[in-house]
Amino acid sequence: MEQRENRQPAGMLDNDSHSSSRHLLDGTAQTLRELTGGAIAELRIERVVVGVFFTGVKLSNGCGGVAYTPPAQIKRAGVEILKGSSQVIKGMEVTRVLAGELVGPFAEIVRLSTINALSVPFFNSGRYAVDSGNDISGFDQLFSGRRVCVVGAIIPLLKRLRSLGTAETVIIDQKEDTTFEASLGRRVSLGQTAEALARCETAVFTGASIANGSLPRLLAMVPADAAIAVVGPTAGFIPDELFRRNVALVGTVIMHDSDRALDVLAEGGGAYQLFGTCMRKINIRNVKRIRELHLAGSNQTKRRNAS
Structure with missing residues (x-):
């Protein structure tokens, strides 16, 4: 996000x-x-x-x-x-x-x-299972020991996934000049997108795929038994339609200072400048889908139950 x-x-x-x-x-x-x-x-x-x-x-x-x-x-x-x-x-x-x-x-x-x-x-409102304050890597059962495909090189998230010990992290990114440490994952070309997603056990897509219209096609490339997460401020809408498409987790934001946020955007700023000042992170769980995937016992869940 x-x-x-x-x-x-x-x-x-x-x-x-x-x-x-x-x-x-x-x-x-x-x-x-x-x-x-x-x-x-x-x-x-x-x-x-x-x-x-x-x-x-x-x-x-x-x-x-x-x-x-x-x-x-x-x-x-x-x-x-x-x-x-x-x-x-x-x-x-x-x-x-x-x-x-x-x-x-x-x-x-x-x-x-x-x-x-x-x-x-x-x-x-209580309609959704919402957790605040952490990013999606807190749900370690979706990533630890699993083949993960990340569509979009979100470097902070990739660093956290490395610490979780994925079985494999495959990264797809459109910009050839995007650089990252080899330890963060294996980069593949755009032409290998379908192949990479077909092999994954967890797929992560950024909200940009909603804005540019590519998300439905990307979702169709993911195995039926894989976990799917969508992350980013752009995914900040009620998740009913994403959940119908088997998305297990949405990591997004709630804006709490709209005027300040729009001032930042008007001056050429981006999401990094908004976190912690104008908006806060939330995760929205598709409880039914997570249970279907037998991934309900994450450390995130344990921490929540212990609090």
């Missing part, structure tokens, strides 16, 4: 649109409509920032959400923005954003950020 959500394979795993993630997000939007009820009609977009690394939204109820801004989208925006008039997003009804009525080069990223902002109240 680091700023390096952007370490995501490109090429065959990148989309020219967000259509591959749209079913996932449409389902999430519908669940949020049902959970929020009539109150959603009163909500407006109070503020939006399209930053270099992340896009952020603050709603009229004070809740905020962020989502990774794909570089490919920024590149296309230079052309698309000249093709027609743009909408004013500030003050727009949230229901219209959810319905996909917002147009423009960053419309889908703003929609995703809005979905994340709408999700915030439900992480404190």
